Amino acid sequence: MSGIGCSNSGYAAMAGVLRSNGQQQGSKRESRCCSFQMPLHYPRFKKSDYESMPEWKLDCLLNEYGLPVTGDITQKRKFAMGAFLWPSQE
Numbered sequence: 122m123s124g125i126g127c128s129n130s131g132y133a134a135m136a137g138v139l140r141s142n143g144q145q146q147g148s149k150r151e152s153r154c155c156s157f158q159m160p161l162h163y164p165r166f167k168k169s170d171y172e173s174m175p176e177w178k179l180d181c182l183l184n185e186y187g188l189p190v191t192g193d194i195t196q197k198r199k200f201a202m203g204a205f206l207w208p209s210q211e
Contacts (some may be wrong), residue, residue, distance in 0.1 A: 171198050176197065188200070
């Protein structure tokens with residue numbers, strides 16, 4: 122299994138400091154925040170990894186990609202496998 126972090130602080134810090142043209146944000150108009158931050162890497166877990174992944178780790182993974190973190194552990198596993206596994210990996 123590859124490791125994942127539970128915090129988007131690196132992404133949020135970078136997005137909060139720089140605008141697309143590289144200038145610092147200063148005005149209230151420019152301090153809007155979006156709720157979706159695309160992580161740099163696609164998860165590289167196998168089906169067996171998702172089946173044995175603890176709930177807290179599934180929550181972190183889904184939260185990192187801005188996906189819903191609701192339901193019981195079985196629903197979260199099924200959702201994560203549907204979202205991140207290619208048909209050939211199932």
